[in-house]
Amino acid sequence: MFRPYPQLVRAGFRRYATYRQAMLAGLFTNILFGLLRAAVLAAVLAGRGTVGGYDLATALTYVWVGQGLLVAVLIWGDQELSRRIRSGDVVIDLGRPWDLQAAMLAADLGRAGVAVLLRLLPPVAFGAIFFPFRFPEHAHTWLLFAVSLVLAVVVSFGIRFLLNLSAFWMLEARGLIAMWGIAAGVLSGLVVPIAWYPAWAQAALWWTPFPALFQSPIDVFTERGDALAVLGHQVAWLVVLCAVGRLVLARGARRLVVQGG
Amino acid sequence: MAETVYPRIIASRVRGQLAYPWSFALDVAAQVIGQAFELVTIVVIFTQVTTLGGFTASEVVLIYGLAATAFALTDLAVGQVEELPTFIRTGELDVMLLRPLRALPQLLTADIALKRLGRVVVGVAALGYALASNNIVWSPVTVLVAITAPLLGAVILGSIWVAANALSFWLIDSSEVARGITYGSGFATSYPITVFGPWLRRILCFAVPSAFIAYFPALALLGRPDPLGLPELLRYSAPPVALLCIAAAALVWRSGIRRYQSTGS
Numbered sequence: 254m255f256r257p258y259p260q261l262v263r264a265g266f267r268r269y270a271t272y273r274q275a276m277l278a279g280l281f282t283n284i285l286f287g288l289l290r291a292a293v294l295a296a297v298l299a300g301r302g303t304v305g306g307y308d309l310a311t312a313l314t315y316v317w318v319g320q321g322l323l324v325a326v327l328i329w330g331d332q333e334l335s336r337r338i339r340s341g342d343v344v345i346d347l348g349r350p351w352d353l354q355a356a357m358l359a360a361d362l363g364r365a366g367v368a369v370l371l372r373l374l375p376p377v378a379f380g381a382i383f384f385p386f387r388f389p390e391h392a393h394t395w396l397l398f399a400v401s402l403v404l405a406v407v408v409s410f411g412i413r414f415l416l417n418l419s420a421f422w423m424l425e426a427r428g429l430i431a432m433w434g435i436a437a438g439v440l441s442g443l444v445v446p447i448a449w450y451p452a453w454a455q456a457a458l459w460w461t462p463f464p465a466l467f468q469s470p471i472d473v474f475t476e477r478g479d480a481l482a483v484l485g486h487q488v489a490w491l492v493v494l495c496a497v498g499r500l501v502l503a504r505g506a507r508r509l510v511v512q513g514g
Numbered sequence: 515m516a517e518t519v520y521p522r523i524i525a526s527r528v529r530g531q532l533a534y535p536w537s538f539a540l541d542v543a544a545q546v547i548g549q550a551f552e553l554v555t556i557v558v559i560f561t562q563v564t565t566l567g568g569f570t571a572s573e574v575v576l577i578y579g580l581a582a583t584a585f586a587l588t589d590l591a592v593g594q595v596e597e598l599p600t601f602i603r604t605g606e607l608d609v610m611l612l613r614p615l616r617a618l619p620q621l622l623t624a625d626i627a628l629k630r631l632g633r634v635v636v637g638v639a640a641l642g643y644a645l646a647s648n649n650i651v652w653s654p655v656t657v658l659v660a661i662t663a664p665l666l667g668a669v670i671l672g673s674i675w676v677a678a679n680a681l682s683f684w685l686i687d688s689s690e691v692a693r694g695i696t697y698g699s700g701f702a703t704s705y706p707i708t709v710f711g712p713w714l715r716r717i718l719c720f721a722v723p724s725a726f727i728a729y730f731p732a733l734a735l736l737g738r739p740d741p742l743g744l745p746e747l748l749r750y751s752a753p754p755v756a757l758l759c760i761a762a763a764a765l766v767w768r769s770g771i772r773r774y775q776s777t778g779s
Binding site for chain 2: 274275278279281282285286289292295296297301304305428429431432435436439444445449451
């Protein structure tokens with residue numbers, strides 16, 4: 254059978270590579286926020302050596318890798334599917350000879366590929382050049398980081414897919430998506446390391462998929478904790494989210510009524 | 515004419531949003547949570563340390579409260595200016611320029627996102643808590659500072675927003691740059707400027723004067739010496755800075771409008 258998925262990855266890549274200029278314009282904001290966040294974390298560490306297991310180099314690496322992951326792991330502003338559900342265009346997507354979830358994931362992986370080149374590497378390089386930076390000590394960490402990055406993108410996709418599917422039941426998925434975007438920033442360890450939360454909050458957070466988005470790949474890169482356990486957490490949530498996504502899509506598609514016209 | 519038109523426009527926008535009370539309530543809740551999450555960051559940091567940049571937790575919350583209230587009021591009043599690049603691209607700005615009303619007020623009232631009141635609520639609550647939990651010597655001066663600081667802060671931030679977004683009269687795709695300036699100054703305002711290095715600090719004090727929104731008024735309220743040893747006069751300089759900001763923003767906006775050529779679409 255004809256497999257459209259590799260082509261979809263390429264199409265996703267090409268689609269976002271077209272808007273190189275917009276992608277690069279975002280770098281300004283990305284790096285500016287990196288500078289501000291780095292300053293705050295450096296102030297936290299000032300004269301204290303380590304806080305919650307983070308020394309200065311690790312904390313700054315955490316900031317710059319986090320800034321770089323922001324667009325690749327995308328937590329904000331993915332509303333395409335919910336719009337297509339609302340407009341009814343989703344029937345076309347459902348009628349195509351593909352698995353909708355897999356097809357959208359493929360396109361999202363292509364998008365993430367562009368983001369890695371244009372939005373992950375530059376801020377990380379900027380941080381590594383101008384700030385104390387903690388490069389991985391072991392060569393295999395780079396490979397584990399790549400795996401963790403892909404897992405983070407897929408987990409993020411799984412959540413975004415579900416949020417968008419809510420449009421089958423709700424008139425406007427925007428509020429829910431906005432709420433998620435806000436919560437994810439703080440709870441995923443993008444803004445402050447999860448290791449700085451009180452013990453009870455840390456325990457609770459690691460039961461959620463949030464850390465799998467940012468804290469996990471950053472932890473793998475900075476070689477904090479057992480990388481395999483971190484990856485295991487990501488894989489577990491990936492499986493759960495993709496399974497629930499399929500289920501919800503099937504239920505949503507069943508109640509879909511589109512007016513002909 | 516404008517006196518009667520704008521109240522009507524604003525009233526219609528407000529009615530439009532209240533037409534779907536549940537959706538509106540959810541939107542407000544999202545705004546409340548969004549603003550509160552920024553506070554979570556500060557709270558988490560203070561579970562690890564007792565001072566940040568020489569300031570205690572309740573002092574930083576005071577700075578945050580002033581900053582958040584000013585930011586929320588700005589977002590409510592002029593947040594719509596972020597749509598300027600879209601209005602230019604779609605040609606909608608041309609329609610506005612043709613009407614016998616001024617373009618900026620039209621743009622700002624194109625949508626009044628009432629849900630942003632949720633942010634104001636959180637900002638005022640944090641400010642109220644911080645005013646009560648810090649040892650503030652209440653005098654006519656401190657009362658005046660406490661009341662005017664968020665309002666003047668909103669004027670300063672609002673001017674920064676208008677000027678930053680007016681860049682799109684000159685640059686294509688400048689919305690990301692504008693966002694960096696507006697949200698970046700919003701973020702920076704919530705922390706004592708002592709945490710930033712000398713260069714960032716200079717920019718925050720003088721180029722994008724966000725230090726006058728929360729940091730200096732907070733020093734005035736706390737009556738504590740500035741760790742940076744900056745002149746005491748700066749603490750009470752928010753009114754002239756706000757005036758300067760309005761003048762600068764008006765200048766940028768007007769020269770932008772004057773050189774504006776429609777995209778022709």
